Amino acid sequence: MNLTGFASPWWLLLLLVVGAVVIGYVYAMKARRKRTMRFSNLELLERVTPKGRNRVRHVPAALLVVSLILLTFALAGPTAEQKVPRNRATVMLVIDVSLSMEATDVEPTRLKAAQEAARSFAEGLTPGVNLGLISFAGTATVLVAPTTERDGVVHAIDNLKLAQSTATGEGIFAALQSIDSFSSVVGGAEGPPPARIVLMTDGKQTVPQDEYAPRGAFTAAGVAKQASIPVTTISFGTSHGSVQIEGKDVPVEVDDASMREIARLSGGDFYKAATADELKQVYASLGEQIGYETKNVDSSKPWVMLGTIALFAAAASSLFFGQRLP
Incomplete structure (x- = not known):
């Protein structure tokens, strides 16, 4: 996507909120891990929980963050040069x-x-x-x-x-x-x-x-x-x-x-x-x-489409891996 600017660039400030969500997610995962280690039998937990499972459970959250970023760019009104x-x-x-x-x-x-x-x-x-x-x-x-x-x-x-x-x-x-x-x-x-x-x-x-x-x-x-x-x-x-x-x-x-x-x-x-x-x-x-x-014409549609697809992918992966919506 060839960008020439944004019609409403102040919407990009929402990226700070997205960044805060990522930080909050990382903090929540660390806090959850501490609670799990405090009250769990680690030897038994390692035998019953596959190692790859820990990474897969982050996929829905990652897709959700990608969706938020794409939709934020769409709100900012990206423009591109086009012959009309x-x-x-x-x-x-x-x-x-x-x-x-x-x-x-x-x-x-x-x-x-x-x-x-x-x-x-x-x-x-x-x-x-x-x-x-x-x-x-x-x-x-x-x-x-x-x-x-x-x-x-x-x-x-x-x-x-x-x-x-x-x-x-x-x-x-x-x-x-x-x-x-x-x-x-x-x-x-x-x-x-x-x-x-x-x-x-x-x-x-x-x-x-x-x-x-x-x-x-x-x-x-x-x-x-x-x-x-x-x-x-x-x-x-x-x-x-x-x-x-x-x-x-x-x-x-x-x-x-x-x-x-x-x-x-x-x-x-x-x-x-x-x-x-x-x-x-x-x-x-x-x-x-x-x-x-x-x-310079509005080119937000591709960003909306990709953001929506990422959002649906986040929901689908959450249901598949965690049997619940994020």
Whole structure:
């Protein structure tokens, strides 16, 4: 049992009482032995009383003490770390649909592989998480506002269409605006739910070319940091990808450095995926991080069970060895 603490540790003071019971038992046994030796024929007593019998008669008392210790720990409210599904969180999935996603360095294409992995991510996300979807190329489009319904998100993922240019900053800004609008509606007394942006792209921003421009990706990452909304970036593709544009073979190398910097500026995490399997693994890892949280939960039940079993064992052994209850 992996303990992290106790909810009511003052109950552990009862262990002092248990200690006093043990001391009292030892004292009573010594006093009983003195009385027995004073009034008994020792030679006859040794012949009729087996030596092992003296030890066995302490078993019920030992089990009773073990039961008291276990039940005392249960009263103290032991806690343990446990992964539990989140019941309130907002995630915006931002997917690059620029023409570079047509590259076949990831089979069958970058876009098809991204759609399959994103679909699995959406379907496997815990029910309490509100998931939204944004696609971006030259501009950003909110395809699905944050919702716990997954069918609409999956349908939108399946129908992603390619377009020209890559406006990464616009994708992040659109996600921030969508999260802000959603949070203002569902905030309540507890405040807005924690939010995160998951950005998946395969190339360098082209609109605007300066990532520190007012609508650039690095500027958007800084705004996300101020709003306490980390951007988790996934750099998807290889260094040898290419697409056909107007009959010319155009290289579309991934831009890991920019994705790493966006994650750093926003306080998020950076992931690299060069194959469809690696992308699935990244999304699976994100599903665990986003969908679950580690909490200290009550773990007193095992202690109660063991304490009760020990108590019954003490009673049974007392009846078996001494024909009476302790």
